[in-house]
Amino acid sequence: MLRFPWLTLLVLLPSAGAAATLLRRSVRRAHAIGVAVVLIEVLLATGAWIDLGGRGAAADPWVGFLRMDDLSAPLFLAVAMTVAAVQPTARRAKRTTGVVATILGSEALLFLMFSSTEPWTLTVLFAAGTILPWADARTWDRGARRAFSLYMGASVMLFAIGTAASGEPWAWAPLVAAILIRKGIVPFHSWVPPFFQAARPGVAILFSIPQVGTYCAARLLVPSAPREALWIVGTASLVTAVYAAALGTIQKDARRMFGFLFMSQSAVVLAGLSCDNVPGLAGGLTLWVASVLSLAGLGVVLRALEARRGALSLARFHGGYERMRILAVSFLILGFACVGVPGTIGFIAEEILVDGTVESLPLLGFLAAIAAALNGITVLRAYGSLFCGAPSGPWPEQTLRRERLAVLSLTALLLATGIWPGPLVRAEASAAALLLSERADPRR
Incomplete structure (x- = not known):
């Protein structure tokens, strides 16, 4: 078990930051909150990897189903660095409290995904990950919107079928198709x-x-x-x-x-x-x-x-x-x-x-x-x-x-x-x- 609730904070902090930015009318203050959150996330991800200390795998002391292992530890830092590069560089003309909240919400979702190992949890998060682009799709041309909706809809459906059929000899087929899509x-x-x-x-x-x-x-x-x-x-x-x-x-x-x-x-x-x-x-x-x-x-x-x-x-x-x-x-x-x-x-x-x-x-x-x-x-x-x-x-x-x-x-x-x-x-x-x-x- 980890000595500090790194994983809980990695998920809760951007979630709370997203909620806080939506309550702010000032875009500048919302942006400042967003920048502070993503930088703290980098420190938390680094601390979590150090705390893991080559033990192979460990659970969060507060939320037991959140786990970190040698597979996910480097991904936490990579995702934190990615979001820390995306959030501060958002175009001023396009920056709104909603945009900042969306970025922080996406970060929380990614950390929750990479902290999970249970098939049904992964299925729900696999589907939830498509919400961000679907919300953005109203500005796309019709062809791009249609292609994305059809492919992602099929991917989510196949992933759920593969998870539901766990234990069946053919369960891997829909999972493979969903991941390839x-x-x-x-x-x-x-x-x-x-x-x-x-x-x-x-x-x-x-x-x-x-x-x-x-x-x-x-x-x-x-x-x-x-x-x-x-x-x-x-x-x-x-x-x-x-x-x-x-x-x-x-x-x-x-x-x-x-x-x-x-x-x-x-x-x-x-x-x-x-x-x-x-x-x-x-x-x-x-x-x-x-x-x-x-x-x-x-x-x-x-x-x-x-x-x-x-x-x-x-x-x-x-x-x-x-x-x-x-x-x-x-x-x-x-x-x-x-x-x-x-x-x-x-x-x-x-x-x-x-x-x-x-x-x-x-x-x-x-x-x-x-x-x-x-x-x-x-x-x-x-x-x-x-x-x-x-x-x-x-x-x-x-x-x-x-x-x-x-x-x-x-x-x-x-x-x-x-x-x-x-x-x-x-x-x-x-x-x-x-x-x-x-x-x-x-x-x-």
Whole structure:
């Protein structure tokens, strides 16, 4: 058991903050409350991981069903850092007490999800996670709204069916389908690019980047699903990783490019969960944390640029490097962390994943390397378009301090964990060993 109610506070504090901001008429005060809450959440998530202290798993002393283990501990910090980057950088023109409350409510929901292990609790939270984008969908075009509603509705329904059929030999099938839909895995991917293009950047980041589908797969599929289920998940994910990476290289809209980059990276993470050995699975889990941090940072940079330039086209050079060097360099480092360039935790994760699959699943390592190369082309192409060349418009290019701090904090964490990866890698290796030991049938 944890020595302090970290998990209770991680859920209650943003919930109380959301309620407090709704009662405030002053948007400035609501924003100040939001910033204070998300920064405290980072400290609480860090304290919880330290308190866990390599014990493997522990329950909250106040609320017993809230649990932390080596799988969820790094995710708490990654989610806290993501929300801490999203909340302070919300556009002033779009900022309302409702927006602040929505961000804090989403954070509470994510922490509740990552503290839960019971199937029905995960089912309810899996469905509740779609409320935020559905509330935002009234501003989308009809096609994006329809695609999202159909796919997410089907995903929630299939997830509930799989949970209700727990114990049946076919129960894994609807769960696999639900997770593949939620993750945007081929052939259930057509909602992802329109979603990233239509949704507000903050909504897209909070809904997609933490990869709730991956968490549900780790809790419900990896310990007990038959080999056939994991083979289906791994194969579909590898196809998606290369397919999305290839399409990302030719996108002309920055939001769609970001959507395909997310599809590719999250697919590699999900493919890593299909490994049947500790190194391969640990590599996939480590890559999960790296992708959350790097993709969140890229999303914040794109939102900052979009606030100044409007819709971002990758068909021309926008310039502006001289006036926003920190954002430009951070964009490049964050993008490199996505594709596993040395010096970042992404490199460590990719290396462990490939080494762990070279014998059992050589195709995974080969296709993951191809996807990483294509994603690297996408990142360099986007960097050149967004920051290089002569300025093509009279935009106010000076960055705000809160934007610089948000992006630099994520960049620094990726570099720090790349230089000192031990705590994260040990935690993920312990989580991988525990998940594999929980398999219901050791022959699977």
